Amino acid sequence: MTTHRLRFPAAVAAMVAMAALPGTVRADARDGAAPAASTRAVADFSKCAKPAWPVEALRREQQGRVTLAYRIGADGSVEESKVTKSSGYPLLDEAARFGLAKCTFKLATVNGKPQSAWMQMQYVWTLEQGANDPASQAAFAQTRAAAEAGDVDAQRKLGEMYQQGKGVARDAAQALAWLTKAAEAGNAEAQFGVASFYLASGSGAVSGADAHQWLLKAAEQGHAMAMVGLSAQYSMGKGVDKDPVQAFAWMRKAADAGVPRAFAGLGWMYQTGQGVEPDPVEAVRMLRRGVELGDQAAVQGLALALNQSHAPRDHEEAVALLLKGAEKGNPVMQTLLGKAYRDGRGATADAAAAAEWFRKAAAQSYAEAQFAYADALEQGAGVRKDDAEALRLYELAARAGWPAALQRMLAVAERGELGRPVDVAAAAMLRSRLGAAGGSR
Template identity: 30%
Template sequence: MEKIGSGIYCKVESKLELAMFRCITSLLAWTCLIGLLASARAADWQGDPNVEYKKGHYELALRGFSSRAWEGDEVAQDNLGMMYANGEGTPRDFQQAAVWYRKSAQQGYAPAQRHLAGLYENGNGVAFDISAALECYRKAVAQNFVPAQRDMGILLSAAKAGAFQDLDTAKILLTQAKQHGDPIAEERLEAMQMQANEQAHAQRLQQDPLADLRARAAANDAESAYQMAVAYARGQLINENWQEAERWYQKAANHGHAAAQFELGLEYSSGKHRATDYVEAAYWYRKAASQGLPKAANNLGALYDQGYGVALDRTQAAVWFSKGAEGGDADAQFNLGSMYWLGHGVQKDIGRAAHWFLLAAQQGHSAARQKLAYLYSNRIPLPAEVTQSQVWAELARESAG
C-alpha cells in the first residue's frame, strides 16, 4: 500500500507500478505548485499594468505584465518583452525579451512577431539571422499588420539583407504601409526612388559623361551649349570632334553667348579647322565685342588695322583696341600702346604708349616689357606712373646687372 495524501492509500501490485505511481504523484505535486505560484502572482497584483505603464510606474507595470504573461496572455507577454528590451522597470535584457516575444508570437500575436523579427534582424538577444527575421515578419504581414509591412519592406530594401534583398517586394510592402498612412514608409519609398534615380543617372553618365550638359544644351541653354563645344574642342570627357564643337559654338552664339561668338570668330580668322573667312570672323568678333568681351574687341581692332574682312581703318582699329584695353586685355593694351607709339589712328604720344605698355607688362606681356626696356635704355622722359612702377625698377636692376 502507498500513501497518496493525508489518510489516502492505494494498493500497488509491483515495483514497476510503484515507480509509475511515484512519478505521477510527483507531476501532480509540481502542477499544483505551479498553479499555486500563478495564483499567488495573480493575487499579488490587482491593478492595471497598462495604466501604471502610462504613468511611468514601470516596476508596477512590470509586475502586472509578468503576472498576466505567466497566465498565458499574449499581449502581456509582448509588453513584458518590450519592457525587457527597453530596460523599463528592469535592467535591459534582450534574451528575456526574446523569450517573451517568442511565447507571444507562438500564439499568433502580430506585434510580438514583428518585435521578435527585429531582434533577429539586429542580433539582439538572439543570433543575427535575416532568414528568421523575414519569417517572423511574414507571419505578421499575413495578418495585415502595418508596422510589420513597413519594417519588412525597409529590411528587404537594405544592403544588410544580403542575398535576401528584394527591392520589388520591398516597394510593394512599403506602398501598402504608406496607403495605411505610415509616414516612415512614405519617407523610405521617397528615399528608394531618389536612390534609383541617382543610380540611373550614374549609369547614364557612364555611357555619356556629357548627358546632363547635352540635355540642357539641347533645351537652348546657351552656357550649356558653349560648354558642350568646349568639351568637344578640347577632348574633355569625350573624343575631340571639331565638327561637333563648331555645331555647339554656333548654337550658343546664335543664343547670344559672347564667348561662343568669339570662338567662332577665331575659327573663321585662323583657318585652323575650316577655310579662312575674315568677313565672318569680323561679324562674330563684332557681336562678342559689342557685349563687352575685351579679347573680341582686340581681335576686331586687329582686323581693322590690317584691313582683313573690313575696310582698313586705323581710327576704328584704335577705337576697338581702346575698348579691349580698358576691359583689361593685355594684347589690346599692347596694341593700343603701339598705335600711340606709331601715331596710327591716334595722335602720336609716347607717354600714352608707355602707359599702356606698362599695364600690359604688369600682366606679363613680354612684347610690352621689351618696349619699356627700349624706352628705359634710351632715357626717354616718361610720366611718373611709369618711372616709379615696379616694372621700371626691375628694368633698372636688369640694366645694372
C-alpha cells in the first residue's frame, strides 16, 4: 500500500492505492497450462490533480477517509465510479470522487493485453494540525479546561475537536456530549452542530425528528444554514410533516441572510410552485443572484431554466453555464451538456462531443448518462459502435431504476437483441419493475 501526501496551504490530503477488487482481473490455469501473467490497475499519482477541498467543508474543518472504487477501461479512462465507504461528509466524498477520476491510470493486463478492471482507492482529508500535533494538544487542553469551567463556546469548540480529531483522538460520543451541552445552553452553532450530527450518514445517530428540534432552535436565533436545513426538512418531510409553505418561508429567510445556496432553492420553488405561486421570471432572478454569489446549484438551476426557454439566445447561455459546471465534474451538467450537443440546442450539433460528455458522467455512475452513452454506443453515434459495452451500461442504468433503461432491457429480453437470447423470465421481471414505477406497457 502506497501513501502520497499532497500539501495544501492550510491542509493535507493523502491518497492510498489499494489492490484491484478480487475477481475483476482473472487468469485461471486450465488443462494444466501455466497461469496467465496479470497486472492490476493502478493510478499514477504523480499525474493526479489534487481534488479541490470544498469551501464549506474546509470552513467547518471537516476531514475524514473515503474509500472509492473506479472501473478502468482498456483505454485507461474511468468507465464507472462509486463511493464504497463514506468519510461521513458527502461534500468530501464527492470532491474526492470527481477529482481522482481525472488521474492517469495504468491499465490492468492479462498476458500483456489491457483489460477492463475495478480498482479501489482511499483519499484522506485531514487538517495539518491533528491529534498528535503539540500545538493542537495544547489548544485542546486549554479548551477542555474552559469547557469544564462552564464556558459555553469552549464546550462547542471542544465537541468539534473531538469530532475532528484535533489535538485528541476522535470520539463521536464525546463530540456529541459536549456539543449537546453547549446546545442546551443556547449556543446556536452548537445546536446546528448537534442537528448535523444526527443527520450525518456516518454518525450512527440518524434521527430527523431529533435534528429538527435543534435546527429550529438554531434557526430561530438567526443561524442561516439551520434555516436551509429546516427548509429541506419541510420540503422532504424528513423528521417533520411535509409543509411546502414552511419550506419556502425558511428558504426565504436564509436567502435574506445571504446564504448563496438558498437562492438556488428559491429558484426551484418559484419554478415548481412549491409553497409559493409559480413565477418563472422571479425564479430566474433568484437563480441569477445565486450564480453571482458563486453557487454551483444555482448555475445548474439557471442552465435548466434557460434550456426550457423558447429563445435560442437563452439556449446558448445555458450551454455556456453547463460547460462551466461540466468541466468541474458535475455529472448532471455533463449529461445536460451532452444532450445539448446531441440535439444541437444552444450549440452546433456534435455527436462526438455529446458522447464524450455522456461518457464522463456515466463514469460517475449517473444513470441518465449511462443510458445516453449506451444509446450512443449502440447507434455508433459519435463513438465506435460497441453492443457489448452498450448492454453493460443499459443494465447499470436499469439497476438504478432509470425508466428508459428498463424499457430498453425489456426489449432486449423480449426480442433477443445486443447479443442476448430471448429471456421470458427476465422480461417478466422487467415488466414488473416498470409497472411498479408506473412505466408498464
